[in-house]
Amino acid sequence: MTTSSPSATTEATIRLRAVDKTFQMGQIAVEALRDVSLDVYRGELLAMVGPSGSGKSTILNIVGGLDTVTAGEVWFHERSLAQFSSAELTRYRRDTVGFVFQFYNLVPNLTARENVMVSTEISCNPMPVEEALRLVGLEDRMDHFPAQLSGGEQQRVAIARALAKNPELLLCDEVTGALDFATGKRVLRWLVDLKNELGTTVIIITHNAALARAADRIIRLRSGQVVETKVNDEPMPPEEIVW
């Protein structure tokens, strides 16, 4: 098992070491991650695959500063995320991370343009809102509300919202999970282009192993543990992927 990626640098942007995460769901404790260690390299497209409940989303949330670990260490460059104060985590999320959610998480009573503005108004180096929406092909739908957009269009707004921040890290949680086949492939193409053109580090998590073929590196998870890490020497173009 190699740990380097052909398109990425050898510099690890994110490092997880012996990470545990336990959730309290009402009266029940759920152990979501157990002794997870992995690296994420700058400029790579990393896919984390595994069945439901394998811990993929949990890792993404921890990397994105949305959640904290129960035990272990998480490093962003040379800084430990576990030592971040609440204000520092907020700044990390604001300035470094772009998050794309499975169910888009758009604000229902804001238009597409305004949903992107939610992100750009607090960013220190945002992209113009119109440019972000143009990048995802929604220049004609900027003033529509989410209820007036298809699932794919809503996902594109969510991507534009994440992109508009010019993030160093783009985290995508089951980004094609709620989309039809064709739209899913289009979204995957944008993510690959983004990585190639802007050098953004992209992490996608999916239970669909076929999608992982577009990634530079694949980490497989099961029951809260890393079972395999594989370098994809020849990432497949999204257009050729079938699922």
Added chain:
Amino acid sequence: MRVLDRKLLRQLRSSWGLILAITSIIAVGVTCFGTMASCYWNLTEAMSRYYAQCRMADFSIELKKVPLAELRQVAELPGVSEIRPRIQFLATVDLDGVAKPLNGQVLSLPDRREPVINDIVLKRGSYFTDRRENEVIVNEAFALRHKLHPGQWIHLLLNNRRQELFIVGTAISSEFVYLLGPGAIVPDAEHFGIFYLKQSYAEDVFDFDGAANQVLGLLAPEVRETPKLVLDRAERLLAPYGVFTTTPRCDQPSNKFLTMEIKGLRSFAVIMPTIFLGVAAVVLNVLLSRLAEQQRTVVGTLKALGYTDGQIFGHFLKFGLVVGLLGGLVGCIGGYWTAGGMTALYRQFYEFPELTNRLYPSVILGGFAISLLCAVLGSLRGARAVLRLKPAEAMRPKPPRIGRKTVLERIGWFWNRLTSDWRMVLRSTMRNRMRTATGIFAGAMGACLLSSTFMMVLGLSYLIDFQFHTIIRSDVDLTLGDERGEEALLEAARLPGVDRAEPQLNVAGTFSNGPHRKKGAITGLARGATLTVPRNLEGRPTGIPPDGLAMTRQLAETLHLRRGDWVTFQPTKGLRQPFRAPVLEISDSYLGMAVYTDIHFLSRLVHEELAINRIQLSTDEDPKHLAALYRDLKQLPVLQGVDCRTDMIRNLETTLVQNTYASLLPMIVFAGILFFGAILNSSLISLAERQREMATLRVLGYGPWKLGSLLLRESMITTLLGAILGMPLGYGLTVLVAVMYASDLFRFPVVSNSMVWIATALLAVLYGLTAHLFVQRAVHKMDWLEALQAKE
């Protein structure tokens, strides 16, 4: 505009119904505050201006007769800055075109205009002239009521002689802002007037040359708040001249009623808004908690995007602040407008040169401050709960509620008998503790206001019935200028239309029991008297002790006396020697603090033969006889006053009772807003939260009416529970009001009957049903198919 603010505006628009409900409650609270506070300042400022303008006396001393030369020692007392001697007498008034003799008080004024203590403000005509001695200035209210104007002649019975007087002007005075005749508790401009005579004329007609029977005075600022010492010394100095009463300004009847009203406004400016804003804060808390919960995912997303807790908290807080601002704005406008109406109402009772409604910046600021405070307090809890979550946790669905059995479920025999509908209703009620508690609290406050208002209306009617149908049963009461013997009683009994005449002897003086002292009077009644019957609270006659006193409970408590104790009484007439008498009965009364005894016993105590200075008459209803009676009474020179019970009752009914009824409708509306707002808020939130559950029931075959009935039952449970809890609170509020307004002259009865509680409960149910109409409409309009598919 920042995008989160746009989101806020759209959120407000989509929740307009709920916003309206809560804003209404806040608006009513702020309206109450604005009304009471504005009226407080309107009256306070008008009073201050008026008192300064008229040089309102700090004290008055009423005495038998004092040579003016002897008053110098009073003027020189430390603490006394100025005095003014005055002649004052009661009189009967004979007006052309008015069958009954009317009552009046005659006061002397300097022949020439000069600033005096208790000065007048001329309204029409002029001050006295040199053209004639027998000029009179009439108080404006009496003049208006009887269409008197300068240039007319009137007749007064002065010092047993019928005198003709020429009206030169009409006036008002700060000492009669609330003009009360002897023994009255509400102004009666139709039957009682003030008549100002020239000093020289008054001296002549009353044989008071170089003398006075009243001393008005101003005190130095340092003793104004604590005048007792100075007044005691003045009373001792004037004791040889027969001091009847010494009255500091705080006890002056007009001032007392006015300051009591002002104090009451200040209290109600706190009590009423607290009730409404308390409910609004709690209801807003429920709404905002629901909103924050509903937007849990949005909150998580905003946090994921990098918004700080402070920014998100501020966003939710703005929701509450907008509601607070809207409510404050409507409330401040409403408060100003209502204060105008209430001030106009006050002008009917309180006579000022100028009483207008003004806009007070402090009241406006206060109104906004309390509405915003309410909004902030209501928003805090709701916004805080979701903010505490980490972003990932916020975006996860809320963990299922802990599914323990509720208390009712543990009562097997009861629970097993319930249908599934009732089980859903009761579980929902008991598991949503905050929402249920809010509904109960709002219902309790609404029921408190309703039941208290009903009790006040009932109390006033009861007071009139108790005082004027069970205690006082005479038709006409005659007050004589001097004590007379039995012949006066016989003469009165022979008057046309008189069925029965009973004598009374009123002796004023001071009661004392150790360190406890109180000025008052003893009324001697004939054995077997039927026209004044002292009673206890149950309405049973207490009897007139032949050799002791029947004392009103209020006075007994003031003097720390119980039945069987002895009290010392220092009369102000006769030999003025103190005597001791046992308190053999305790009676009850809502007006005054009367003390009764046998008339012969009292006469002996004041070293007199049988003395009569008041006669009560029972008359027949034949109008011809009554007309003849009044005609004869007008001619009787010995009369100082004539009071008709029916006039007193009518006056009370047209003033106090009608105004209380007028306040009933606004209270019913305000209480309705409380009930309505809380029920609507709770039910719509419940419906929104349980859309999927409701949709599932639709699939199973529940119709919209059946679905609505689930929500109706939940709201009725909280409404009725609230109403039940609110009723004792209403009782307590009525007691509080009664205590606040209790005085020597007047006490408010706290009475209730089953109709109060039934009416409160019925209105609560009516409000609940009315609110439910809107909820039912929402159930009918619900797109249950979409609800089944939608992810919140």
